[in-house]
Amino acid sequence: MTPPGTVRASRHRRACEEDSLDSPRAYAKAHRGVIAMAITLALVGTGSALVQPVAMAGILSTFETGAKVAGPLLLLAVVTLSEAVADGLQRYLLHRTGADLIRDVRTRFVPRALSWPFREHARRGSGEILTIATTDAQRLSTLVISGLFEVFVAAITFLGALIMMATISLTLLTITAGTVAVSLVVIVLISGVTRRLARRSQERTAAMVAELGASLDALSTLRAGRATKRCVERITSEVRAVRDIDVTLGRRVALIYPIIGIATQTTFLVVLVCGGWLVSRGQLGLDQMLAFLMYLFLLLMPMESGLRAIPVIQQARASWDRIRLALEVPTEDEHDQAVHGELLTRMPADRPATATAISLRNVRFRYDQGPEVINGVDLDIRRGSRVALVGPSGSGKSTILALLLRLFDADSGSIRIDGIDVTRLQRDAVRAEMTYLEQQAPVVAGSIAHNLRLFAPESSDEELIHALKRVGLDHLLRRDGLASPVGEHGAALSGGERQRLALARTLLHPASIVLMDEPTSQVDALTERLVLSVLTELPRDVTVVVVAHRLATITHFDQIVHLDQGVVTSRGTHSELLVHSDHYRSLAVMQAIA
Secondary structure: OOOHHHHHHHHHHHHHHHHOOOOHHHHHHHOHHHHHHHHHHHHHHHHHHHHHHHHHHHHHHHHHHOOOOHHHHHHHHHHHHHHHHHHHHHHHHHHHHHHHHHHHHHHHHHHHHHOOOHHHHHHHHHHHHHHHHHHHHHHHHHHHHHHHHHHHHHHHHHHHHHHHHHHHOHHHHHHHHHHHHHHHHHHHHHHOOHHHHHHHHHHHHHHHHHHHHHHHHOHHHHHHOOOHHHHHHHHHHHHHHHHHHHHHHHHHHHHHHHHHHHHHHHHHHHHHHHHHHHHHOOOOOHHHHHHHHHHHHHHHHHHHHHHHHHHHHHHHHHHHHHHHHHHHOOOHHHHHHHHHOOOEOOOOOOOOOOOEEEEEEEEEEEOOOOOEEEEEEEEEEEOOOEEEEEOOOOOOHHHHHHHHOOOOOOOEEEEEEOOEEHHHEOHHHHHOOEEEEOOOOOOOOOEHHHHHOOOOOOOOHHHHHHHHHHOOOHHHHHOOHHHOEOOHHHOOOOHHHHHHHHHHHHHOOOOOEEEEEOOOOOOOHHHHHHHHHHHHHOOOOOEEEEEOOOHHHOOOOOEEEEEEOOEEEEEEOHHHHHHHOHHHHHHHHHOOOO
16 A cells, blocks of 8 residues: 555645646647647748749759740749748747746746745755746747757758758768768767756856845945955856856857858768769759759758757756756645645634643754754743743744744644644644734835735725824825835835834734734834834734843733743743843843843
8 A cells, every 4th residue: 555645745746747847848738739830830931942942943944945934933932932921920939939938937936936945945045046037937938939949940941851852862862961960970979068067057157146136135234344345256256157167068069060060061062072073974964953952051051050059958958957846846835735634724713712822842943954943842822912032042032933934844843823733734824823023024125005915915095004104104105105115125214114114014914923023123212112002002812922132122021931042941921030030130130121
């Protein structure tokens, strides 16, 4: 009997294969209508091109026979026009298909990347994600427009020219095939390395993009600390690494193009000499020689363009591999379903009444292969209570909030919300019970309304304005009302205004549990009072968990939990901890509130 975990894993793999852009063949199947039309146009164009030498030979023969030239001229005009029209329509369809491919890649990749487990984001970094969504997606369009289809058209033209050449002279065809075969073998051997080099170039480019993005995010800090030069040196180091790989790749490609040119010229000269010798001996007519040379051009030109497309295809295939592997990474929900089976989509309506809103039992957690950050934490938080997590930096306070939100899962132990183990619930079901105010209070580019509706998209303008008034930000409406821009990363707002805007966003998303990560650590006195007043105004059945460094803001809380190195060292009210906890008393003395 197959283990259930194996069955679930195989189902997940099949789902990935069905959902993802698994291969160029799979994409071609999905767009077979447009591609079939492009192939038909390519066949029309190729057929027209193959008829042109026949028409031109016919024109030449009329000078010898005295026949009328109108017929061959009309045929030449018709096939030339049909080739031009078919080529134009085919190029339009290819560009449209390439644009569709970029759209499909991005619309499938972006939602999945934003739904990856946080561990996957930490492993890959933003640089790789951005590179896949931009450079790699664009290369796939190049693959369609000037890669695979170029090779396809070259192949059918090549085959058609071979057939027509065989009807003229098998001797010249044998000579042509021999010279072409030698050059093809050499080119295939050289081009095998380009795909691996292209993949290495993409990986180093992603590292460079990540480094540049991090530097831009911290630009003011870098300049204030005179660290810009050091960051430039790191980015430049990655740029040089990419350059070195690209030069090596260019060296391989540079070997291909001269070989193609030499092969083309050599083939033409050999055929010209041998064909002239056959004409001189009367074994080949002059019109046949002309037709053969024209078919030779039809053979060599697509062959040359097809061979030149090989490096492009190899680079694009490396991009396709990266995209395919990225699309196979399970999202949070897919990972949970593979590990835990079917999950509840919402908290059970008939869940047993319990006084404990949040319960942690022997919870342990580490980031990747690092040391244990949470080390056997036991914690009960009563419904409607105000609880503060305090302790030195790195003691695990913010990590507990991340575990409650299921941004990460505990390595062992259990976490329960209203008595329900969070691993029985979809992550969105857990997060629907909570609202979260981060320490950095991130603001996304766009308008004030856009930011406020991130958590509550159905909120009316009146509700948004009321939330802004509650946090003292109604003055922002004087510019363009709710449409006022906040700038990239909230650059148009002060630090306190960004924090209050995030607080207003939190107020618009009512939940039974409110999590706040140091909401007053980087704000002015006015913003601190507003935050505290909002906490006071929350309904008494709402449970509040706050990570705090400023003890003066949480002295009235129902429970204060002190952590150190991932361990709960003490818990109680402010007055109780001053008496019984040396760690807490030391913090209070340092902040002059003992």
